[in-house]
Amino acid sequence: MSTGKGPRDKETWWCTNYVQEKIKMKRNAKKRYDEIGTEEDKESSRLAKNEAKLALAESKQQALVNVYEDLDAKEVLKWIYNTAKGRNKATKGITHxxxxxxxxxxxxxxxxxxxxxxxxxxxxxxxxxxxxxxxxHEI
Structure with missing residues (x-):
């Protein structure tokens, strides 16, 4: 999931629609503050920024908790080992x-x-x- 602008190598696999909505609200508030520049818009932009930051942190934390819970299953460990084995084999330079x-x-x-x-x-x-x-030869 992409959040729009920014570096393409940033991890956003844990970014939810709720987080994307908060980021959109933050951008709109910042744009409104940059255009108009009132104290009320400045405060609104600051609050939207903090809400987006909090939503990002909570989403990432929950996603990581889910990943760690899934890691306890034997099937996942088998998948991880097979993936690591495959990646290691791919780096050996064996070509067809x-x-x-x-x-x-x-x-x-x-x-x-x-x-x-x-x-x-x-x-x-x-x-x-x-x-x-x-x-x-004759036998």
């Missing part, structure tokens, strides 16, 4: 070939074309370039 060039130099992307190209390459390598005579 997803494309290869054929004899003409054009790129092939489908797995069946790639397998066919490897088969063709090894057959040529084994049977044409390094031809071997088969010696039959």
């Amino acid at each position: 070939i997803k494309q290869i060039k054929n004899e003409d130099g054009s790129v092939m992307c489908s797995s069946s074309d790639i397998k066919g190209r490897w088969k063709q390459y090894f057959e040529r390598l084994l049977y044409e370039e390094n031809a071997r005579s088969i010696i039959a």
Whole structure:
């Protein structure tokens, strides 16, 4: 959930509609104070700012309490370990070939074309370039 303007890397997964409404009220109060500038608008802006801050803190606290309660379940721990294992494996640099060039130099992307190209390459390598005579042994 995004709260609008601001850095895109800020965490807002715990931000609720109630919090977003408070932030909107705070922005409107600030805009009204900037345009008109009366003491009443200044006080209204300050109160809206404090209410938004409080709503954010309460929402984040409640979301974290829910996360910590969910962490007690065995299924969640299993999911966490599997996620960590997957992320660790992803950083090992193991890659899969997803494309290869054929004899003409054009790129092939489908797995069946790639397998066919490897088969063709090894057959040529084994049977044409390094031809071997088969010696039959009589038993």
